[in-house]
Amino acid sequence: MPAEQLGHHVGQLHRLRYGELGCFSGGHAGQFTITWNTSDQTTIAFTNTVALRPLGETVVVARGSVVSGTFVGASYTATFTLFQVQPLACLGTGVTTAQGPTTLLLTR
Helix, strand or coil: CCHHCCCCCCEEEEEEEEEEECCCCEEEEEEEEECCCCCCEEEEEEEEEEEEEEHHCCEEEEEEEEEEEECCCEEEEEEEECCCCCCCHCCCCCCCCCCCCCEEEEEE
């Protein structure tokens, strides 16, 4: 049953990551906590399994599991598409921010 059908929608997401996700290479792992609209929390530990860079954009697939809180024990899969809003920064100081759509799937 989708989280939306259980009355859960993402309110806030706090992330702690390890590693470097660069313009041309890299990946990362870590954990993050979702605070749902119901005030429940879910903490997920993850590792990037695929990081592609088609046409200079970054597409990441991450997998992991819910380690505490609501949905504990569920598997986690997400796809992040990070649009480069500073493409020339890859050649110099580096990109400081990127954003784009994310799809998050929790399954039991």
